[in-house]
Amino acid sequence: MALSEAKVHNPAFEGITVKDFWKEVCMDDGQSISRSQKPFDLITVREDDTVVTVLEVLCKFKITSTPVQSAETGKYIGIIDMLDLVTFCAAKFSVNYLTDVISRHQVDEFLYKTVAHVAEISGRNMWREVSYSQPLTKLAALLSHPHIHRVAVDDESDRVIGLATQSNLLKYLYDHQEEFFGKERLQQPLKEWTFRKVETIDQHQTTIEAFQRIWEKEVSGLAVVNSEGKLVANLSASDLKRISFHPQQQMARDLYTRLEEFLFLDEDLNKEKPNESGQTIISRERSKMIRAYKNEPIFLYHDDPSATLQVALRILSLPVPITTAGMDLVSSLSSQEAKTKHQTGISSPTSPSVDTGATTTRRIHRVFIVDAERKPIGIISVCDIIKKCLEIQ
Numbered sequence: 001m002a003l004s005e006a007k008v009h010n011p012a013f014e015g016i017t018v019k020d021f022w023k024e025v026c027m028d029d030g031q032s033i034s035r036s037q038k039p040f041d042l043i044t045v046r047e048d049d050t051v052v053t054v055l056e057v058l059c060k061f062k063i064t065s066t067p068v069q070s071a072e073t074g075k076y077i078g079i080i081d082m083l084d085l086v087t088f089c090a091a092k093f094s095v096n097y098l099t100d101v102i103s104r105h106q107v108d109e110f111l112y113k114t115v116a117h118v119a120e121i122s123g124r125n126m127w128r129e130v131s132y133s134q135p136l137t138k139l140a141a142l143l144s145h146p147h148i149h150r151v152a153v154d155d156e157s158d159r160v161i162g163l164a165t166q167s168n169l170l171k172y173l174y175d176h177q178e179e180f181f182g183k184e185r186l187q188q189p190l191k192e193w194t195f196r197k198v199e200t201i202d203q204h205q206t207t208i209e210a211f212q213r214i215w216e217k218e219v220s221g222l223a224v225v226n227s228e229g230k231l232v233a234n235l236s237a238s239d240l241k242r243i244s245f246h247p248q249q250q251m252a253r254d255l256y257t258r259l260e261e262f263l264f265l266d267e268d269l270n271k272e273k274p275n276e277s278g279q280t281i282i283s284r285e286r287s288k289m290i291r292a293y294k295n296e297p298i299f300l301y302h303d304d305p306s307a308t309l310q311v312a313l314r315i316l317s318l319p320v321p322i323t324t325a326g327m328d329l330v331s332s333l334s335s336q337e338a339k340t341k342h343q344t345g346i347s348s349p350t351s352p353s354v355d356t357g358a359t360t361t362r363r364i365h366r367v368f369i370v371d372a373e374r375k376p377i378g379i380i381s382v383c384d385i386i387k388k389c390l391e392i393q
Helices: 018-026 051-061 082-092 104-111 136-143 166-175 177-181 207-217 237-242 248-255 284-293 309-317 327-333 382-391
Strands: 065-069 076-081 129-131 150-154 160-165 200-202 221-225 231-236 299-301 366-370 376-381
Touching: 018 136, 018 160, 018 166, 051 065, 051 082, 051 104, 051 237, 065 160, 076 082, 082 104, 082 207, 082 237, 129 136, 136 150, 136 160, 136 166, 136 382, 160 166, 166 177, 166 309, 166 382, 177 309, 200 207, 207 221, 207 237, 207 248, 221 376, 231 237, 231 366, 309 366, 309 376, 309 382, 376 382
Parallel strands: 129 150, 200 221, 299 366
Antiparallel strands: 065 076, 150 160, 221 231, 366 376
16 A cells, blocks of 8 residues: 555544645744744755765754755755665664774765765655645655655645654644544553554664664664663664764764763763853753753653553653653643743743753654563654554544
């Protein structure tokens, strides 16, 4: 069965078009939201750009993919994302290399390979388009697949106006959750689900081994576990952006360091106190702490009766405080009046971020299901919730 022809049973989708979804998510009173606020602005690269340019663009705009334009015509000819870069990196650098073996030539071969040679190399997240006039079910059916994270949207003139992502669609479903899921289904315990298998990697393995595992298992992220098999961190393809590619010695160090060091799992990172003027300074250690928290795993206990579809929907739909991890998130979500922690620039899921010079919230793309010993036994991602919504009768 073609991905776009997946059967949809949920009657709540009837009569809703891609345009209806797009206008609600991207437009405000019929007017385009400004570039600084609009989440779908097309930031692009050309086919003759290089990998290092792509990495710079993805880091600068805090995105994980960008459409590729023809150098001659300017038309969209594909897309490049973090999975493509991880695939290329995993193929380029062997897990058996010693840290002093990587040469400047090898690094340059990686960094200066053209986009044309790397785009869509993973075979996942290929360029796809839907039009304004098509039913929302077509877009939802595509985005319910784990290998399709985003789809280009065409207006009435067949002009590509942006990218609809799994997260954007899930936020739309969240805003209309009772209509699309129903009150009773929202309270369904997650322990009644059949979960997708979770891929794991030991924290003592190296960064390049993790990227190799992502490539080989065709997943977007891994559960990092300790020697006892307990969940300690989350690692995704996006973490490739953390690698320092210059000088090449630093690249080797990052690729072949152990995950517990790369993810700061064994560091004692302390939050700094406000200075005399009452301002909170983001120090180097604080910056490390923020980066470490970005890899804190979000998990739910399999037998916890409070772990419901509605909880998972909310976790995956809303940005959360960057220091929130595990069951702490469930506790914070249960309180609508959570207070903003101004001292550290951490905000509640529903409050504005406090600008301290660093990101204070993060988006959650996967929730791990763990047993009583905190050992991962399954995973729920955005596409799973979308698929579950489509199947509702």
